[in-house]
Amino acid sequence: MSVLHVSTQPFEGQKPGTSGLRKKVTVFQQPNYLHNFVQSIFDSLEGFKGTTLVVGGDGRYYNREAVQIILKMAAANGFGRVLVGRGGILSTPAASCVIRKHGAYGGIVLSASHNPGGPHEDFGIKYNIGNGGPAPEKVTEAMFARSRAISAYHITDAADVDLDTVGKRALDGMTVEVIDSVADYAELMERLFDFDRIRALLASPGYRIAFDAMSAVTGPYARAILEGRLGAPAGSVMRADPLEDFGGGHPDPNLVYAHDLVELMYREGGPEFGAASDGDGDRNMILGHQFFVTPSDSLAVLAANATVAPGYAKGLAGIARSMPTSAAADRVAAKLGIDCYETPTGWKFFGTLLDAGRATLCGEESFGTGSDHVREKDGLWAVLFWLNVLAARRQSVADIVREHWRTYGRNYYSRHDYEGIDSAAAEELMDTLRRQTGTLVGKKLGAYDVASADDFAYTDPVDGSVTTKQGIRVGFSDGSRIVYRLSGTGTEGATLRVYIERYEPDPSRHDDDPQVALADLITIARDLAEIERRTGRPKPTVIT
Numbered sequence: 001m002s003v004l005h006v007s008t009q010p011f012e013g014q015k016p017g018t019s020g021l022r023k024k025v026t027v028f029q030q031p032n033y034l035h036n037f038v039q040s041i042f043d044s045l046e047g048f049k050g051t052t053l054v055v056g057g058d059g060r061y062y063n064r065e066a067v068q069i070i071l072k073m074a075a076a077n078g079f080g081r082v083l084v085g086r087g088g089i090l091s092t093p094a095a096s097c098v099i100r101k102h103g104a105y106g107g108i109v110l111s112a113s114h115n116p117g118g119p120h121e122d123f124g125i126k127y128n129i130g131n132g133g134p135a136p137e138k139v140t141e142a143m144f145a146r147s148r149a150i151s152a153y154h155i156t157d158a159a160d161v162d163l164d165t166v167g168k169r170a171l172d173g174m175t176v177e178v179i180d181s182v183a184d185y186a187e188l189m190e191r192l193f194d195f196d197r198i199r200a201l202l203a204s205p206g207y208r209i210a211f212d213a214m215s216a217v218t219g220p221y222a223r224a225i226l227e228g229r230l231g232a233p234a235g236s237v238m239r240a241d242p243l244e245d246f247g248g249g250h251p252d253p254n255l256v257y258a259h260d261l262v263e264l265m266y267r268e269g270g271p272e273f274g275a276a277s278d279g280d281g282d283r284n285m286i287l288g289h290q291f292f293v294t295p296s297d298s299l300a301v302l303a304a305n306a307t308v309a310p311g312y313a314k315g316l317a318g319i320a321r322s323m324p325t326s327a328a329a330d331r332v333a334a335k336l337g338i339d340c341y342e343t344p345t346g347w348k349f350f351g352t353l354l355d356a357g358r359a360t361l362c363g364e365e366s367f368g369t370g371s372d373h374v375r376e377k378d379g380l381w382a383v384l385f386w387l388n389v390l391a392a393r394r395q396s397v398a399d400i401v402r403e404h405w406r407t408y409g410r411n412y413y414s415r416h417d418y419e420g421i422d423s424a425a426a427e428e429l430m431d432t433l434r435r436q437t438g439t440l441v442g443k444k445l446g447a448y449d450v451a452s453a454d455d456f457a458y459t460d461p462v463d464g465s466v467t468t469k470q471g472i473r474v475g476f477s478d479g480s481r482i483v484y485r486l487s488g489t490g491t492e493g494a495t496l497r498v499y500i501e502r503y504e505p506d507p508s509r510h511d512d513d514p515q516v517a518l519a520d521l522i523t524i525a526r527d528l529a530e531i532e533r534r535t536g537r538p539k540p541t542v543i544t
């Protein structure tokens with residue numbers, strides 16, 4: 001065995017986006033493409049010789065090949081040990097958990113999240129730092145800069161490592177430790193939640209749950225925890241075997257892509273509790289029998305009930321939510337007398353607050369919920385948290401949410417997405433709104449009085465870093481809100497997201513369809529931004 005120093009040339013566009021470098025599999029399969037990026041990661045890091053790296057991914061097409069390349073490059077670059085999930089599998093939150101638990105230097109996570117997988121679909125790679133969270137922007141910028149100047153990479157010519165049996169093996173002076181993908185994560189969940197109580201709930205006569213793993217990475221985790229440790233009947237986990245192409249589906253947990261689960265939950269006599277997670281296991285969708293819990297409400301309900309879970313029995317230090325997420329959690333924070341932080345969109349903005357102990361729970365309207373237990377959002381964690389709340393309260397999901405609304409009022413909420421619109425038109429629409437923010441206050445739009453208007457800017461209260469242009473906010477005197485922003489994860493054209501929210505304190509008005517309850521504000525939002533005239537779209541592509 002020997003280390004090879006292979007000369008190479010830079011590739012264009014190896015710029016990590018919101019969540020690492022995401023490209024088509026065929027792009028990653030080009031000779032040297034992955035190697036260049038991995039070497040750029042290693043070249044941007046310091047002092048890692050002899051330390052531990054964690055490697056794993058969501059099992060999508062090209063995962064196994066990528067893991068072998070990364071192992072051989074880690075050995076050639078001087079890492080002392082690599083912890084890799086069996087079969088190359090680690091969900092994103094499990095990778096974060098393993099990095100933290102084993103004091104690793106960092107980790108490489110292979111995933112394109114909820115994007116489809118397969119030979120002609122997406123693949124992704126991202127680097128997480130020692131706190132278990134995604135690398136901050138200054139680190140990813142250094143990687144990108146390196147990728148543009150790279151001239152060689154280092155790799156051992158050793159044979160492939162057996163990834164399918166747990167145990168230690170040597171790779172050119174480095175130790176590869178294949179670990180059970182689930183064990184560390186399951187042990188953490190067992191410490192956070194009252195498994196005895198959840199077991200008793202699941203054993204009660206006629207109580208059924210359904211979890212849709214969407215043929216993605218959470219299958220083995222959900223089987224081991226829900227069916228194994230908690231005793232849910234076999235088959236409670238649907239689509240439990242991870243497939244390289246996710247069965248041809250979109251592994252995104254929402255009412256559209258998890259349709260089999262939704263149909264089951266709305267059927268007469270269907271399960272009491274249903275949930276789904278995405279390709280890499282960090283998103284979650286929560287359903288009750290014939291009831292959908294919006295992610296914004298889910299965060300608020302978990303915050304209000306957090307102390308039933310042993311891991312949160314001492315109470316919450318604070319709550320953080322992304323700016324477009326509804327203010328339902330703010331009302332809980334106010335009642336608890338704790339701080340609520342409003343951050344820009346994207347999980348990376350929660351890291352400093354969690355590290356500093358200022359926030360315990362955090363969430364985004366885009367089906368992301370999590371806490372300080374790891375530094376990623378965590379789908380199965382949210383499911384177990386809900387089960388703990390249900391086990392403690394012994395009420396249905398719908399009753400718990402309705403009671404929550406009676407106590408705190410209901411934040412009616414909806415997001416309208418206009419996907420694949422012309423980028424120039426989208427920029428122009430946002431620029432026009434930005435110019436208007438100065439003159440909107442005091443104006444009447446329909447029956448609503450504009451009380452505030454700005455382009456959201458955020459100063460991180462921990463490290464003082466400033467992030468600007470994070471979305472146009474128009475606030476009304478009754479607390480209603482319209483927010484406009486452009487997606488930062490799209491690949492074709494631009495996606496305009498419009499977030500609409502109205503607070504309704506009156507319990508007799510809590511049972512409306514959100515599209516009806518928000519109808520006036522939806523019209524105002526369309527008119528104010530002249531969406532149809534500027535984009536040619538009379539209505540949104542996706543409504544959540």
Ligand code: G1P
Binds near residue numbers: 347497
């Ligand atoms: C979207 C979501 C955002 C989430 C991100 C990564 O980003 O809106 O909340 O953090 O995906 O999962 P966007 O496309 O809106 O920039």
Ligand code: ZN
Binds near residue numbers: 113278279280
């Ligand atoms: Zn994901």
